Amino acid sequence: MSGKFFVIDGTDGSGKKTQLELLHQRFRHNHIPVMIVDFPQYDKVSSTLVKAYLNGEFGHADQVKPEIASIFFAIDRWTVADEIRSALAKGKVVLANRYVSSNKGHQAGKIKNKQKLNQFLTWVDNLEYEIFGIPRPDQIFLLYLPYKFGQKFVDQKGYRDYIGGKKRDIHEKDSQHLQDAEKAYLYVAHREKWEIIDCLDSKTGRPKSIQDINDILYQEMEKYFM
DSSP states (O other): OOOEEEEEEESTTSOHHHHHHHHHHHHHHTTOOEEEEESSOTTSGGGHHHHHHHTTTTOSGGGSOHHHHHHHHHHHHHTTHHHHHHHHHTTOEEEEESOHHHIIIIIGGGOOOHHHHHHHHHHHHIIIIIISOOOOOSEEEEEEOOHHHHHHHHTTOOOOGGGTTOSOOTTTTOHHHHHHHHHHHHHHHHHHTOEEEEOBOTTTSSBOOHHHHHHHHHHHHHGGGO
């Protein structure tokens, strides 16, 4: 079996990390070799500028140009690119919590002009996939949860070292940024044909269960092995 590279991304509070952990367990249970990568890598020096940015050391989110912030995150991903390539060469499934898609969602949300937004998306692809040369994923799965629900789940998160135990980083505490990012994520997902996983139940208008979302994700990933 050739290796497959899947990215789990999503709006804030959509449960990316939880879904990643469940998928990890499922692949292992089915005897499929799997590797997890979690971005940003807060425990590594490569995330130093990312942490400074998210802590507001360079100002509010909208005071840092999208290109500059994107470079911070791209450097962190580049440091693990060889590990991803090696795992794929061995036939493993690589599951990533966030990836280039996160730059496209959070940073593109800062750009209001559509032409400039599209230019930025092309620039990000060139930066990460050509200049830094990181692997391209087979598919990106976007967990979509509207802002009003996501914020409640963000506040339920536990202690986070990278922001010194504060409730929210500069993205999470900026409601306008999150709403802009939500729109950008959906725009890019349609533009680049990501798979959108709607985390809301159409009948109740409430979030779907964690297990239901995981079942959908796993079933969609299985198609890539057929």
